[in-house]
Amino acid sequence: MTASRTNRLAVTIAGIHMKNPVMPASGCFGFGREYAQFYDLNRLGAIAVKATTVEERQGNPTPRVAETPGGMLNAIGLQNPGLEDVIAHELPWLEQFTELPVIVNVAGTVIEDYVQVAERVSEVPNVAGIELNISCPNVKCGGITFGTDPDIAAQLTAAIKKVSKVPVFVKLSPNVTDVVTIAKAVEAAGADGLSMINTLLGMRIDLKTRRPVLANGSGGLSGPAIKPVAIRMIYEVSQQVKIPIIGMGGIQSADDVIEFFMAGASAVAVGTANFVDPYICPTIIDELERKLDEFDVGSISELTGAGWKR
């Protein structure tokens, strides 16, 4: 037996050791304070915190969320307290969780913004990695505009790699014709890993007002409804790149985690499901160990790419 019973869930992605492969997804968990009221965050494999920009952002007008069958649309608009506040208050607060690698989601309007945030947060002792947000669909400048052009995505990745002291994951948008091209471009530019997928662009219209439900018009679709899209994209990309993938998009159960691993993920992030069940991450982690027995697997990392490996 190669893996002892205690670390069957452990994974290492781009040098970051995680005691289990489950982290809450950026934007769905704030900076952890709210969910720390429910359970010890040390139970998580890692935490991906809310997108951070140079300056404080107020976000979009409300309504910011709308429900769809098996999913939800959001257009929060990267609301966050800004780089200095995150460094002064949020990241130090997370230091109490000594067994919790922190991944900071970095966003901006121009390349210089991303560079400034990435450089500063990567120097913070408890920050284990950076997730480059080149896929937010809800801001007018930056965000998704960086994630739909392979050259620009690569340029940004290279600039961040120059300044970052920690591994850099690039969060990819599904709103592209060929996600593999973008993935290969950022890998060539030095990305240490990929996060996929961000939300799909969507819209709902209110029948009474005849106007979009969201004040922003369109929003990002998340939840179980997008899981097959995520699985397909990870399945395609993981066969074409060598860097690890944090899989996300509608995960609700340990079975879903196994499916993402089989598609090619090396770790996973749980997003929308936190809103439905605040205990979902520890529940999935507990269930995963039993699933490994059910599927007769020694350690979870053996499953990465099992869906396409011969």
Add this chain to the structure above:
Amino acid sequence: MDKGVLSVVSNEQIAERIFRMEVEGELAGRMTRPGQFVHVKCGAGIDPLLRRPISICNVDTDKKRLTMIYRVEGHGTRVLSEYVPGQPLDILGPLGEGFPVEGRQAGEHALLVGGGIGVPPLYYLGKQLKQRGVRITSVIGFGTASQVFLERELAELGDVHVVTIDGTAGVQGLVTDVLTGEYGLGMSDWDVLYSCGPLPMLRALQDKYQPAGKEGYISLEQRMGCGVGACLACVCPVQEQGEGRKYRKICSDGPVFPLGEVRLS
């Protein structure tokens, strides 16, 4: 706050599109603060996916029973209206900051103003105020007579003025139409205001009583995601754009705010 599975005791229609549901379980015993809310999973599957925020209308902490009154508005509340006694209901709560009652003195006069589905939380509040010896006057507004509810229950706590837009029950007009000296509800006739209802109603109350320096608390409604302050779906701006946070989260900083704290635009 916690997540719990409660058991449906009853679930019946009490007015046009209005249902009263009673549930029982350990979690209900912890719902002691009026004005807080619960986040309810309507149905077990992924559609509807998100929870629905519903106000706490009454709690019997001894029997561990929670009463919710909700209006069937969309898919989630329609599913909720189909629950039958004995069925389990997944509830997250109690959530948010409720109506402050500490420090209220016997002999004070509280004005409770509710509109439509904003009326229910005022009942649990009124009960607690009455226990403190506070005199209560309720002003409750509805669209039409068939939508009126909780009139009898609120009448057990004090005076009740019913207002309907079409005049089929009580006074014709809006709740603000009876907040005059003519009804003994002029500016100087009461000590504190508590209100929950549609945004235009809350705005009218804030515009009228904030400049006068009256003490009052309003409870807001908004589409929510997580219900615990993490997702930032339900924010509203503060009036004073000075130092500190420029917004409030309705789910966790609210849903109750003092008059003048948030901008109701």
